[in-house]
Amino acid sequence: MPNNGRNPMTINDLRKEVEAWRKQKPVNESVLLFLKSPVDRAGALIFFVILVLTLVFVPVFELIRLVILRPIFSLFHTIVVLIAAIFLRITARPLIRLGIKAIKNKEQKRFSRFFYTHFPGFLRFFVRCFGPSLKFYLKIDTKDVRSIGKFQEWVDDTLGVEGIWVESDVNRAVRRETWCPFAGREIPYVSGAGQESRVSNPGESLKSDGTEFCSYFMAGWLNDFVRYCNPEFEIAPVNRMIPKGDEFCEFIWRRKNAW
Amino acid sequence: MNILISYYSRTGHTAELALLLAEEFMARGHSVDFEKIETVEVDHHWPILWRTQWYWGSLALGILSNTYRQYFIKNYKIPEVDLKPLVHPDVAKYDRICIGSPKHTILPCAIERYLRQIEGLKNKKVGYFATWAGPPLKYFEVEHLFRPAADRLERRGARLVSILALSSMYHEYQIMFIFRFLSRLRFGQPVENFSVYSEYGKNNRKLFCDELILGESDIKESKGWRRSYDGTGIPAVATASPLTTLQFVRRGYNRYVLKKPKPPFKKSDSQI
Numbered sequence A: 001m002p003n004n005g006r007n008p009m010t011i012n013d014l015r016k017e018v019e020a021w022r023k024q025k026p027v028n029e030s031v032l033l034f035l036k037s038p039v040d041r042a043g044a045l046i047f048f049v050i051l052v053l054t055l056v057f058v059p060v061f062e063l064i065r066l067v068i069l070r071p072i073f074s075l076f077h078t079i080v081v082l083i084a085a086i087f088l089r090i091t092a093r094p095l096i097r098l099g100i101k102a103i104k105n106k107e108q109k110r111f112s113r114f115f116y117t118h119f120p121g122f123l124r125f126f127v128r129c130f131g132p133s134l135k136f137y138l139k140i141d142t143k144d145v146r147s148i149g150k151f152q153e154w155v156d157d158t159l160g161v162e163g164i165w166v167e168s169d170v171n172r173a174v175r176r177e178t179w180c181p182f183a184g185r186e187i188p189y190v191s192g193a194g195q196e197s198r199v200s201n202p203g204e205s206l207k208s209d210g211t212e213f214c215s216y217f218m219a220g221w222l223n224d225f226v227r228y229c230n231p232e233f234e235i236a237p238v239n240r241m242i243p244k245g246d247e248f249c250e251f252i253w254r255r256k257n258a259w
Numbered sequence B: 001m002n003i004l005i006s007y008y009s010r011t012g013h014t015a016e017l018a019l020l021l022a023e024e025f026m027a028r029g030h031s032v033d034f035e036k037i038e039t040v041e042v043d044h045h046w047p048i049l050w051r052t053q054w055y056w057g058s059l060a061l062g063i064l065s066n067t068y069r070q071y072f073i074k075n076y077k078i079p080e081v082d083l084k085p086l087v088h089p090d091v092a093k094y095d096r097i098c099i100g101s102p103k104h105t106i107l108p109c110a111i112e113r114y115l116r117q118i119e120g121l122k123n124k125k126v127g128y129f130a131t132w133a134g135p136p137l138k139y140f141e142v143e144h145l146f147r148p149a150a151d152r153l154e155r156r157g158a159r160l161v162s163i164l165a166l167s168s169m170y171h172e173y174q175i176m177f178i179f180r181f182l183s184r185l186r187f188g189q190p191v192e193n194f195s196v197y198s199e200y201g202k203n204n205r206k207l208f209c210d211e212l213i214l215g216e217s218d219i220k221e222s223k224g225w226r227r228s229y230d231g232t233g234i235p236a237v238a239t240a241s242p243l244t245t246l247q248f249v250r251r252g253y254n255r256y257v258l259k260k261p262k263p264p265f266k267k268s269d270s271q272i
């Protein structure tokens, strides 16, 4: 509904409103008269005490925060993020291989089933360990979904994926991954994608649909991070993917529900 | 031209200014729609101050350090409040958007939410009008209200092309005497001279409408507020705050304790 079920206001409504207001326009009294109601007296007293404390202590806290704490935090979080990046870089390929195998054999093999059910939990654990540091390091503004999306940029930079943002609003951001080092290798093209000629081992690739790795594990992981930063946002289901024959993988970061 | 005037007003002064502007636009032959921004819960005036309490302390530090003030205004997270459903949630069909609010120390919490909530702001030209209690002080008033607004609009892809702020001669905490004093101190004029119905008010209302319709200026550019989204980072702030303060102390010490004369004013080449 365009108007949210409310009547649009016209200039005559506004005129009437202002006319009515002008008749009982609030005026300034002297400070002492203003303090005649007990609520205002209490409010003014409490506020005055707090204001004095604030004016003295907040500058001290801010100086301590900026001069001492922030450099220490920066160093700490940078080291943690570095560790996360090295970990990701080393384990990405083996984990993707394991993941694809698990997706393929989740019905038949016990280990595959175990991996399939518990890998998302491991990814959530990664977010819980490294999330706070990443949030600090990437200077994420949690009200802005594009800013939260810097996480995906960081993952891409770490793993060598290339992509661009085609939309970057505060409520909706769209990232297109245009080149992926895993597509066509660890993550095979699905049959009928029209990309078989690019695949080194077409017989193998046709058997399974590895795109679930990105649409389930990867999107789930990004979702965990979004939920950690701000539960108002989510990743939309991933439909367009390179292994499915599209030109790019499209990740849509958006608001979960209406305002 | 299709213009949307959306305004938020607690005690009615901004609504009055919105009406004056609407009449001005209509007299020039533009069509005007309205959006009255209302919060779900109307607060007593004390809780509003509580919400922005950290701001007040940091204001004190901002007086000592320019760099800190810039850093703070850019990074301060303004709290938000829930709004009633909007009549025009998508503003894409309007040529110009005109947002109005009072000044609540900084951008009001309702406007913070509104600027995040509306859709279709991309490539729009926006004007921002406000009523406040005081005279147009450069740092305390203008920068604290319009810079956050300009930042948020830029983030949504819109451009702030025109600003207007006039004194309503009213402050809910009854501290007009402070603003009267500041007005005398800074401008040597009574604050009445900057009010909505003053000569200054009339001229600036016209100017605001002209600039908005023209839509060519960029307030962030003209005020020198343009900075990259991520800013300079911490080291500059961490060093600048104490250093600027120390400079201040050193200069005072030289002048009043060591009684050194003021360093001579550097002449430019043309004067030599």
Ligand SMILES: Cc1cc2nc3c(=O)[nH]c(=O)nc-3n(C[C@H](O)[C@H](O)[C@H](O)COP(=O)(O)O)c2cc1C
Pocket (backbone or CB within 6 Å): B008, B009, B010, B011, B012, B013, B014, B015, B045, B048, B049, B101, B102, B103, B104, B105, B106, B131, B132, B133, B134, B135, B141, B167, B168, B169, B170, B171, B172, B179
């Ligand atoms: C919480 C709060 C903070 C305010 N802070 C300022 C201020 O920093 N500077 C100023 O000039 N006026 C300040 N005011 C005064 C309002 O801006 C002024 O009264 C305004 O005209 C009210 O507009 P309205 O009637 O549309 O709500 C403040 C008012 C409130 C309630």
